[in-house]
Amino acid sequence: MPPTAKTSAPQRKTAPAPESAPAIEAAIADLETGSAVWSHLTLGQRARLLERVRATVVASAEEWALVSARTKGLDAAHPLVGEEWLGSPYGALVALDGYIATLDKLAKGASPLDGIALEEGPEGRVRVQAFPANATDKLLLSGFTGEVWLEPGVTAAQAVREAGLGQLSPAQPGGVGLVLGAGNQSSIPVLDVLYELVASNRVALLKVNPTQDELVPLFERALAPLIELGLLRIVTGGGDVGDYLTQHPGIDHVHITGAVSTFEAIVWGPSAGSGAAQTARRRAEGKPRLHKPITAELGGVSPIIVVPGKWTDADLAFQAEHAATMRLYNSGHNCIAAQIVVVSSDWEQRDAFLAALRDAYDRMPARPVWYPRADEKLAAAASDYPDARWNAERDRALVEIGTGGDAAAIETTEYFAPVLGVALLPGLGQEFLDTAVAHANDRLAGNLGANVMIDPVTEKALGGGFLRAIARLRYGSIAINTWTAFAYLNASLTWGGFPGATLDDVGSGIGVVHNTLLLDHVERSVVRGPFRPFPRSLSALGGRGIVSVLAKPPWFASSRTAAEVSEGFTRFQMDHDWVRFSRTILQSLRA
Structure with a gap:
């Protein structure tokens, strides 16, 4: 799927200008220059740039986790502060490592799928074995696996050939994308910005949700290499700023993570008040208010x-x-x-x-x-x-x-x-x-x-009927004996609603994000975990179920050592210090 160029649809007047309009105009002008800069970088240079971003994220990681926790009313000693280590720097680092690996493969003339197993799935689907991607994944999250299922009819050869998305034509600019950031997890806007840049060659204007205004200085430090080259600008504000930006002629594409009601207000207009009648007419006539492409996770x-x-x-x-x-x-x-x-x-x-x-x-x-x-x-x-x-x-x-x-x-x-x-x-x-x-x-x-949730004996008894039922379950992510948040945290997998959404019936959104293998024609991601934790998972050595060394996954709210283990997982992702990580493993056994 090639990156989206500037739309040829007629542009409407922008919404009333907010007080920050002069700064917004300057930001969009910077991004238009940055788009040209990105289109002139080689694949290898792009990988090295993301390595610089990785370093600035590592330098900001502890502050990122703690500030994010504070915005949610958690102090550094709270037993659930580990959620912010996983939901903030950990997810960003996993994504950066994945994109760097993909860009390095493409720079050598290889496919992102080289060395990755492709298996046959139900009803002609190809299943890409995306996780674990390496020995470290196998150790950190033993017993957990993740697949990306492609749409029925897509062949393995086609999958290999088309993996790369915008990086298959890196000199073709994708324009300026608006990212309307989520307010609940602070890694979401960062991951969305990275996907715009790598998957679609789009530089990004990130409007953060007001719940994350306190994190803006941290984002500016963590993403400084992108900002320096004009590939990213960050703005704040309320709904008036978002409305102005979605209608701005300098914005070529919109991506939103949020609520269905917000999506519909952007596309069709307000559902209540003085504008409701006009919105209803637009919907009836199939003439949306928004005249540019939009993707969404809702x-x-x-x-x-x-x-x-x-x-x-x-x-x-x-x-x-x-x-x-x-x-x-x-x-x-x-x-x-x-x-x-x-x-x-x-x-x-x-x-x-x-x-x-x-x-x-x-x-x-x-x-x-x-x-x-x-x-x-x-x-x-x-x-x-x-x-x-x-x-x-x-x-x-x-x-x-x-x-x-x-x-x-x-x-x-x-x-x-x-x-x-x-x-x-x-x-x-x-x-x-x-x-x-x-x-x-x-x-x-x-x-x-x-x-x-299914025990291994029952799954075995169902035979092929179980996988056929999973194939009929029309969701963008499916988790078997784990939580779908595992698919979110591991960006080699895809994240988004099930295909087939439209502007008029959007479901859980349009398109996917994360997807560090840059796969096209994605249908869903399917992740698996062990039905039983360690040491009871050892019963699977007899061939029933999945073996894991985790006594309790670190995202369990009931884990006694969740904060220490989640921080340890993130620090290992930062520096791969095996000596320190051995202590994290011992902590995980006390969960």
């Missing part, structure tokens, strides 16, 4: 499908903590936070699992509910489900929908807050899995990510 209602099997008490407790983590990580302020657990009403261990889930949800460490308007979302959940189970502070809700109960609100409203639902569906084995897949596809809002 979240949704993510399920956890619990496939019934014979689980031990330890399995029930571990997977219940897993489910609670998927909701409560970052106080539920994640586009990929799980929102509804789908459980078989016929499972003989249903009640035991739900009891373990209630216990795990209650015991997770307390933390601020910090995202703007989260109190309104919690109030909406309380109104939607007056019988929900709340904690003492009433900032964490568990909604159990009985058989035949009304799950419409929790299945169609992305609460973006600590609200977790449980829905019951009938069946066992393949029947349940097929029913749950259809339910997720047809009833839940969005299609960003879905999680599946």
Whole structure:
């Protein structure tokens, strides 16, 4: 897919100019010059530039993690501060290493897929074995794997030939892209800027979300090599600035990570107030307000499908903590936070699992509910489900929908807050899995990510039916016995909604990001983890399941050593100091 050049569509007048308009005009002018600079850099020079960015990110990493934590109400001693090590510098470093490796391969005339296994998948799909990419990945996250599935009909030869995206025609400029940054995770805007530059040869004007204004000086230091060459400019401001920029004739492309409502306001106009009637006319006539290409990642209602099997008490407790983590990580302020657990009403261990889930949800460490308007979302959940189970502070809700109960609100409203639902569906084995897949596809809002929990004995019994069910699950990321956030953190995988979205029916977004292998024709990413942690995972040595040396993944909110291990993982990504990392491994065994 070639980079997008300047649009030939007629340009409309820009929105009313904000006070910062003179600085914005200067920034766009700098970026137009920077676009020419980028188009004259060789692939090798681009790789060396990203190595310089890596060094400045390393120098900023500790401050980045701690400032990001502070903006969320966490001090340096909080047990969950490790989330900000993983969700900030770690993700950026993984992406930079991946892009550097890809650019080095292309500079030598090779494909980014050289040395990477390609396997056949269901219904003619090619499965790219993207993670682990090296021996270090295998050690750090033993037992975890990740594949990128390409669209049906794309051949392995085509995948190899077309991998590289914009770097296959590096001299062709992609213009100036506007990145409307997310406000919940501070690595998101950085990763989006890098993808614009590498995948599409677009220099970037980053407008940060107001929740991250405090991080702007840090971003400017961490990304200084890009700023020095005019490849990046950063601006702040509210909705008026964003509106002005999306309509600006100097912007060639828009990328947003945020809410569906924000996307629709950009594309069609306001849905309420004096402009609502004009917006409705635009939609009816199919004439969007936005006259330039847009890509987006927009979240949704993510399920956890619990496939019934014979689980031990330890399995029930571990997977219940897993489910609670998927909701409560970052106080539920994640586009990929799980929102509804789908459980078989016929499972003989249903009640035991739900009891373990209630216990795990209650015991997770307390933390601020910090995202703007989260109190309104919690109030909406309380109104939607007056019988929900709340904690003492009433900032964490568990909604159990009985058989035949009304799950419409929790299945169609992305609460973006600590609200977790449980829905019951009938069946066992393949029947349940097929029913749950259809339910997720047809009833839940969005299609960003879905999680599946299944024990190895049950998966083996399902045979090929299990993978066929995964193929029918229409989500951009699918996690089997892990969390889809694992796909987000490892940028060799792709991140975005399921293909097929349109401006009028956007789902969880258009296009993908991350994707350090620069693959074209992507359908989804599928990640796997071990059903059981160390040492119980050693039972898989007999051929059942996956072996892991992690006693508990560092992103588990219940991990006693999550802060130390997450920081240790990041520092190892920074400097590959094996002596220090050995201490991190010992800490992980105490999780």
